[in-house]
Amino acid sequence: MIENARRWRVLAAGLAVGMAGVIGVAGQTASAEPLLPLPPAPNPANVNQTATVAAAPAGLAGPVAPGVTAPGAPAPAPGVPAPAPGAALPVGAPGSVPQLATPAIVPAGSGTIADYFKSKGVKLEPQVSRNFTALSIVLPMPPGWSTVPDPNVPDAFAVIADRSSTDLYTPNAQVVVYKLIGNFDPVEAISHGYVDSLQQMAWQTTDMTMGDFNGFPSSFIEGSYRADSQTINTSRRHVIATVGPDRYLVSLSVNSGAASQGVSAAADATDAIVAGFKVSAPGAGAGTPGA
Template sequence: MTPGDVGGSARKRGTLLDYLDENDLECVPCSAADPAVPIVTVPVLPGWTRAAPETFPGALSVLLAPDLVCNGFMPNAVVLHGQLSGAADADRLLDAARGTSSQLPGWQEEESSDADFLGHRALFVSGIYDADPWMLASTTRFVVVESAGTQYLTQLTVTTVAEQTEALATDVMVINLGLEIRV
C-alpha cells in the first residue's frame, strides 16, 4: 500500500492523498544518504532480503522473503519516509491514513492503535483485503516525526498472503516492533 487514493465511488472518509491535497502539502521521499533527515531502519530477518531501491519507486527500504512465496505472492515490507512540505495536523493526517487503509478492496480491519510510537504520533492498523487473486494480510504503521522544525511521515507496511498470517506472525511482529526512527 502506498499513500494515496485507493478508493472508488463508495468513499467513507478521506485518504492520505486527499489530506495532503486539501492542505496543499507534499510528502517528498527522503534519501537514506541525507544526513539532515531522521534515520529510519527495519531489521532484516533470516529468510528476508533487502531489495534494490528501484523495486518500489519512492521507497526508502524494501524487504522481500523469496523463500516464503505463497501462491505466487512474495511477502514484503516497504518503508516509505518523506518530508512534509509544510506543517500538518498530526491527528488529522493519521485519521486520513486510516481512511486510506479502509478503502482497500474488501478491507476488514483486525486491529488498530493510535498509541504513540517511539515518542511520535502514530497509527498502527492491520487487516486483510482482496487483491485478486489473493487475500492479503497487511500491517501498516504510520508515524509523524518532528525534527528540527520539520515534519516527516514514515510508513511501514508488511504484506503477506492471508493464509500465511499465523506462520509469519513472529516475522511480521519483529519487523513492526523493530522499526527504528532516530532524529
C-alpha cells in the same frame, strides 16, 4: 495485539488454502498497494540533523541493507515487552530534543493522509535511504530476507522481502519517507491514517490504534484485503515525525499472503518486523514505542 493477529491468521489460512487450487502461483517480486500516490519527484531535501538509519536483524543475524548499519540493542524499559530476539535498536547521537506527549487522536471518517495534505497545500518530497540523516529509522531484517528493488512501491525508501519463500504471495515490508513542506496540524493529519487501508477491496480489520509512537503521532492498523484474487494480510503504520523545523511522514507496510499464515516462520518474521520497527529523532535513540 500480536497474539490476536496470529489467531486470526490461522483462521484466515484455512480459507486461503481452500482456494489455492484456483489461484496461480505469484512471481517472486514483492508487491503491495503503495501507501501514497506518486507525487512529483524533486531532488532529495538537504537536511542537517545527524542520526542513524538502520536495517537491523530480527531473530538470527541477517544481512543489512546497503548503506545502513546495524547498531546494538539496549535493554527495554521496565514493564515493556522486549522486542523480537535479536532485533536491534539504533544508537543515537548527542543533541536529542525531548518529545511532547501526543494528544488524544480521534480517527477521521474520510479522506486519506494524501488527501489531507493535498487539501492543505502540503508538498511531499520523497526521501532516499542513502545518506539520510534526518531521522533514525530501524527496519528489522528477518533471517532469509533481503533488500529488493520493487517498482510497485513508488518512492521506496526501503523494501525487503523473503525471496526464497514458496508462498503464493511473497512476504515483504516497505518503508516510504516524505519530507512535508507546508503548514498543517500533525495530529489532525495522522487522524486520517486508517482511511487508505479501509478503502482496500474487501478490507477486514483485526487491530487498530492511534497515539504516541516514541514521541510522535502515529496510526497503526492491521487486517486483510483482496488483491489479484488473493487475500493479503497487512500491518500498516504512519508516523509524522518533527525534527527541529522539519516534519516527515514515515510509512511502514508489512504484507504476506493469508495462505501462508499456517507456517510459523512467515508469521514470526512479519510479527518481528512490526514489533521491531522504530522511528526516532536524532540522538533520541529508539526509546519505547507507544501506540
